[in-house]
Each structure stands twice: as C-alpha cells, then as structure tokens.
Amino acid sequence: MRSFFSILGGMGTIATESYVRLINHRVKISRDQDYLNYILVNHATVPDRTSYILNPSEHESFLPYLIEDIEQQNKLGPDFIVMVCNTAHYFYEELQKNSQAPILHMPRIAIKQMVSQYPTEEKIGLIATRGTIADGIYKNEIEKVGKEVVLGGPEIQELVDELIYQNIKEKGIVDVALYHQILQKMHDDYGVNVIVLGCTELSLAQEKGSNHQYQVIDAQSIIADVTIDLATRIRKGQDKQSLINHYQKA
Template identity: 55%
Template sequence: MQKFFTVIGGMGSLATESYIHLINERTQTSKDQDYMDYILVNHATVPDRTAHIMDHSKPSFLPPLLEDIKQQSTLNPAFMVIICNTAHYYYKELQAATDIPLIHMPHLAVTTMKKKYPNAKVGLIATKGTLADHIYEKEIKDAGLEMTMGDQDIKDEVESLIYDDIKVKGKMNKEKYFHILKRMHDEFKCDVIVLGCTELSFAQEKAPDHPYAVIDAQSIIADKTIELETKMRKNEEINFDKIY
C-alpha cells in the first residue's frame, strides 16, 4: 500500500472492533475498492493502562506502545490513531518517538465539543486511570467549560460497566449505561456527557437510544479518520497542525 494509516488498538479489542465498524459503516462505498486502506495493530497484551497510572509499580504500557509506534513508522503511514483514551497518558512520549502525526483523541473530542456546546456544563465519565491522569479534565478546563465527574457511586458504576461487563464478560449492560447517563444529567445537571473511554463508546454504539447528549471520542475520531483518509486519497495536502 502506498497511502494508508495505522490503527493501534486492542485496548480493549471490543472497543477497537467498534471503531473499525464505525469507519467501515460510515465510509461511502459502492464497491470493495471504496473502503479505506489501513493497518490494524490489535495489541491486546498491552498492560492495563489504569492499573499502571494508579500504581507505577505495575507494568507500564509505554514500552509496548513505543514498540508499536516505531514498527509502524518504518512503513510510513500518513497518520496514526490510538484507540484508547487512557493510553494518551503517554501521548507526548509516543509522538516524540515518530515523525508520523499521531491524532490526539481526547483533544479532538474536546475541541469538537467546544464548537458544538460552547457554554455547556460538561460531565466526564471514564476509567479511574483517565480521571486520575487529568487528560480530559485539563482539556475541558482549558476550553473554559464547567465540568463535573459526578460522585463516587457514579465512578464505581462506570468502572463496573467498563471492566465487569464489557472487558470481562464481553457484554453491554444497557440498563447500567443508561442509569449512569441519567444520574449525570438529572442530579449533576450536565448538558453534555463526555464518554472518556472507548468501552463507553462501545456502549454508545450498542445502545444509542437514550435522550442524553454525549460526546463520543471514538465516534469523533472515526469521522476525523474518514475525513483525513479522503483528503489523502484525493492527494490533498493535510495540515495536521489545524485538524483539531
């Protein structure tokens, strides 16, 4: 392949599968050749991101991701995406390891939200690791938006949905997902809720039939992927400094 991009996923695999499904479903096609050219790295054995962020004595996910970045860079893709919000904890180190543009999923999600909901009160639901590393919190506050992460019960319920239901059982718990969104909206008065974990994006794909406004980082990066690949295929110049 001459023109393609790289997807570094497997964190977890169901979330990566959801992203691939989105880009395939949303690509306008009339034949096989209309689909996008990409390489998927489903690195499922990358150590748990939250476990390491919460306790640095636990195995780091940085070395295996650096290995992926360096391996894929030798193939010269046009750009890369990492389908895991929490993995962006080491975004600077990963981008520094390559000249290939690495799209920043949380930054893309928040800049998109700022344009769509410029005065919103924002709710953030994510893994304990993403909450602890403040990736989304900093992005949201830098955008000048008010933010809440709910209470400990919500955080525990989100963690249970992500790990107990989706990562462990491989199943979507629609009732639990809707209950989380309802509490964030009704009790914490959130105008929009950021899904700061790709497992939550998986939940949204499987159960979108609710009345709550969400910012789905995975859905947003899927659309951006299609936009960039379309420009690449048309030989249009891409200014990666202005894609957010």
Template identity: 45%
Template structure:
C-alpha cells in the same frame, strides 16, 4: 500499500472492533475499492493502562506502544490513531517516538463539544479511574473554557463495573446501566454534555445508543476525524 493509516488498538479488542465497524459504515462506498486502506494493530496483551497510572510499580504499557509505533513507522503510514483514552496519559511520550502524527482523541473530543452542545458550560466526564484520577481531560476542558464535572465515587464505581465487568470480562454491554450513568451525570450532576472518555463506553453507546441526552463520544469523534483525514489525503493524491 501506500496512503494508509495505522490503528493502534487492542485496548480493548471489542472497542477496536467497534472503531473499525463505525469507520467502515461511515465511509462513502459504491465498490470494494472505495473503502479506506488502513492497518489495525490489535495489541491485546498491552498491560492495563489504569493499573499503571494508579500504581507505577505495575507493568508500564508505554514501552510496548512505543515499540509498536517504532516498528510501524518505517512503513510510512499517513497517521496513527490510538484507540484508548487512558493510553493518552503519556501522549507526548508516544508522539516523540515518531515523526508521523498521532491523532489526539481527547483534544478532538473536546473540540467537538461546540457542535454537540453549542451552549454547554458544564462538561461531565465518564471514564476509567485512571483517566479520572490523573486528570487526563482536565487541561483540554479548561482550555476550551468549560467547567469540568467529574463523577462521584459512586458513579465512578458503576462506570468501572460496566467497563471492566460487563464489557471487558463478560463481553457484553448493559444498556440500562449505560443510560443510567449518562442520566445521572446530566440530571443529578447538572452537566450540559457528557464525554464518554473510554472506548468501552463508546462500545456501549454503539450497542445501545444514547438518544435522550447529549454525549461527546470519544470514539465516534475520532472515527470522524480519521475518515476526514484519510479521505482528504486520498483526494489530494487523486488530484496530483
């Protein structure tokens, strides 16, 4: 297979399935051959990213992702997509393991805010404790000229309950919980837009779409960037 890309997934699996589903739904098709060529590596046994970020005595997930990247690189994918916000904690370390570009979900998500909420000033972030505690989105948001609003301890607890208990453990999304989290960030914390900074939250948004308040859905954004890049590569090759 040539002119394909690789999805680094399994963190978690439902979120990876959501990425693939959205990608296929958004691909313009009239026949089987119109779909994109891509490889999905669903590495579900990668250790929890948040646990390691908060406590480096826990198993480090990075060596496994680096091994995955180095195993796939000789196959020469056009690019990698990393389907986990928190795993971007050591993004530069992962990118250093290959000459093939890895799309940066965090950068692309912040870039998209200008299209979602052109007049936004205060940008809220809903994410795992690891993402929030490490300030993973901080520099991206600040460099784009926005004021970052992090969740209160109560909002963070409720967010992790949805991510870990409902989605990762029970395998379902509670739409009421999800919409209340977004509403609280917009109305109570006075955010202009809310970043869904965890792919489980993106899964929740797919299952029960947020239609009342503006959200920057990290997974939805990276689906669009993946699609644009893959179609551009295909068109370039077809024209050569």
C-alpha cells in the same frame, strides 16, 4: 500499500472492533476500492493502562509496548496513526516524539468538537476510567476551553467501572440499562446537559445503546469521522499536515 493509516488498538479489543466497524460502515462507498486503507495493530497484551497510572510502583508500564508498536509502524510509513484508547494518551507526548507519523489526539479532537457543538454549555460531565480521571487527560482539555468539569460522586465511578470492566472487558457484553442509568444520574443528580465519554468501552456502550435522550460527546465516534475525512482527503492529494492541524489545533 500507499496512502494508508495505522490503528494502535487492542486496548481493549472489543472497543477497537467498534471503531473499525464505524469507519468501515460510515465511509461512502460504491465499490470495494472506496474503503479505507489501514493497518490494524490489535496489541491485546499491552498492560492495563489504569493500573499503571494509579500505582506505577506495582504495575508494569504500558509505554514500552506502545513504543515498540510505533517503531514498527515507522518502518511502514503510515500517513497518520489513530490510538484507540483514551487512557493510553497519558503517554501521548512520548509516543509522538518516537513516531515519524502524526498521532491523532483523540481527547483534544473530541473536546474541540464539543465546543463547536455545545458552545454555551458551561458545566461538562465526564465519565471515564479511573486512570483517565486521575491523569487529567480530559479534565485539562475541557478546562483549557473554559468549561467546568463535573465528575459526579463515587457512586458514578463505581457504576462506570462495572460497565467497563465487569461487563465489557471481562464478559464482552454491554449492559445498556446500566449505561443509561449512568447518563441519567449524571444529568439528574449532577445537573450536566453534556457528558463526555472518555473511554472507548463507553463509546461501545453508546454504539449499542444510543436510544436515549442525553447529549454525549463520543470521542471514538468523533475520531472515526475524522479518520474517514483525513484518509479520504489525503488519498485525493490534499496536504496531510494542514488537515491534521485543522483538527488538532485550538
């Protein structure tokens, strides 16, 4: 297969399914051959990212598992790689060093889109896993563009954990009412007009529960659109690296 990209998924599987559904349904097609060429690596047994980041001495690192995936993809030669897990970007630099293909940086691309879409907003809400909050993946990207990060109080994280883990990861369901409650509390109690969804399970919640009035930056939705644009233009012969730089450079 020529002109294809690879997806590092399975972290978790239901969120990866959401991403694949987005790219399949958003690409413009009039025949089977118009769909995108891709390889999906649904590596469901990658150790929990948040557990390791919060307590590395007691939990197995997920880095060796992802490096193994990268090395397998090096043999296949994709044009680029999409990693469908925000928290896994904790090891982005190490993974990119081992990859012969460019790895799209989902948080960086999402925040670049945020600046373009909401240039005057100074306070940005962030909801994510405890691992993503702790490692500063999104905080650093948001502060780089001169914005203030608002996380909310501990009750917000407890609700987010319930939505991500007890609902989506453990039961495979989305509690849309709970998702809307989180957005409402971030807006009403903490005064943010734009909320970054820093977890692909939250992106799944947005897909299932988009009928609300709040402004969100959905990283998985954004990376899906970028994936389609890149894959389509690379297939037409446009320069891969310049296209990727367009999305990832400040």
